[in-house]
Amino acid sequence: MTQIELRGVQKYFGAVQVIKDLNLKIDDNEFIVLLGQSGCGKTTTLRAIAGLETIDGGDILIDGKPVQHLKAADRDIAMVFQSFSLYPHMSVYENIAFPLRATRKSKAEIDQEVRSVAKTLQITDLLAKKPSALSGGDMQRVAIGRALVRRPKAMLMDEPIGALDAKLREEMRAEIKRLHIKQGSTSIYVTHDQIEAMSLADRIVIMHEGVLQQVGSPDDVYSHPANLFVAQFVGSPVMNVAEASVTEKASAASVTVGDATTGFEFPRALLSKLNGHAGGKLALGIRPEGVIVRHEAADGFLPVETQIVEPLGSFDIVDIKVGSRMLRARTKSGFVSGPGEKVFARIDPAQAHFFDVASGRSLGVRL
């Protein structure tokens, strides 16, 4: 049972504040992913939890006890580094046994535990080898083995598969997930790769410039981004964001993107849900799959022209021009023959997001 809590954590590097008043509660057995661009403070947060960085304010609690004054060695936390950091002068066996040798375990116990972890990770035949003789994937398995062997209170992982090639990354991602389900320890995982975050996390913590932006399940942050940063950071291809104005039109609402002459038709309920923001500066956010394209004219569809078509195998991403703005739509592959084709487009109101331009915050409209 391990809970980790960050309360008002602050961290400065010189005059630069890299973590700004971070509050976060991580439950037992939870797999948390810290997601953000490089320099957003996610790695610093992880290192602060590990005890490799001091903090300038706030508390870090493990199982309710403040640990910010404890040394890394006394926090009973394991960490997997992006560089793996396997000790090159030791064999795989010695690497995995190294954390156990810091405890007062007998040789026989150590041997038994090393072999049991090696079996779990399927690296038994590598035990005698030196790290330099291992492939990237095996190095990573050994690094995870070294972290797991002590049965720590929590596992911290700093972009552990960032250095691997794409195919191996996918394999290792699945393996990490499988291990987490099997071992069930509280895990904090840092990455800048949103696909990794989406596929691994119980909850994703999105950070930007040292500030926590949103905490939620992968589905939550994808479907209900709290602000423009999250909206554009999570999801691939990126969400379309365009300034938009909302007006009342007959029995419905009309959402005009940029300087377009005609607006997209939305249910009238939008006006009331915008809570008086309708007249203000708004941004419309819509994921490519929320832009519906068809060849024939129909009610609520506006005539548009295709610009660029990106075939991505199972689907195409088609840029369509609405006024002077470009919206990206997701279509079946081969649906659009190429640039310059006249098609009709509509925005799915259920998938539309509205943001306040000034604050960037989501207005929480759900239609």
Add this chain to the structure above:
Amino acid sequence: MAAVRTSSEIGFNRAAIVAVLVVTIIFLAPIYWIASTAFKPRNLATTIPPTVVFQPEISPFVKLFAKRSQLRSPPTPEEYAAAPWWERVVFNGGEKIVRDGKGEVQWSGYPSRFMNSLIVAITSTVLAVGMGTFTAYGFSRFRVKGEADLLFFILSTRMLPPVVVAIPMFLMYRAVGLNDSHLGLIILYTAFNLSFSVWLMKGFMDEIPKEYEEAALVDGYTRMEAFFKIVLPEAATGIAATAVFCFITAWNEYAFALIMTSRRAQTAPPFIPSQVGSGLPDWTVIAAGTFLFLLPVAIFTFLLRNHLLRGMSFGAIRK
């Protein structure tokens, strides 16, 4: 698949091999000269042209280690027959080995000088490399106020030729009673080597990724344990290289040894040329002394050759 090589590349390779051979010969010629002279009979040591083919003799080494004096008259056949083989080779050269009242062979000055060299060079190397490693680790891993200035100050101690401070050092040493002592030379050589050791080790320390120690810290070790269990083994290559350089500097140092020592703590470098004397120098004995003097550095470097070859730790950290 074998790499395709053009004729110009082959020509370049051959020229390079010839150049390497020429350079090797230039470097090895003096060593051959010393080694061959050390095994020559005395009358062949200074012939013109030099004698290349000769029957090697061990007599220069016997003469190097034993105290000798000129024979006034040749030994009697009984004396000659009773003498062990090593004494006979000295008789053959017109000299005899000096014995004390009890008939014990008297040692020459060389063995004690050689021992002094070993004591001073090994101790000062251990001290300089040890302190240099700790200092370099500190500079490499922690934020030290005025780091650049301090490092420059450490290096600045090497910016003047050491010999310019020889006279003041001699006066100071005499005042505190450190002249002609092992401790005096050890302090001196440690001080000279320390700046070099700090700078060289700092370079090596900077190259050891700090993630290794961080991994050890998270694995439940203190920083000191992480230093000894992780950093030191990783720095072995650097420590070996630094130790070889420091040892060579201390081992070969001549000027200070000449000025600061006379008997008790005299090292081999000032002793060997002092044997040339004023009469007819025995070059074979001097060559034998020099030849033996070259061996420790050669052996030390040979033992550490694996560490001197870089690449031991490649591949374990992905950059």
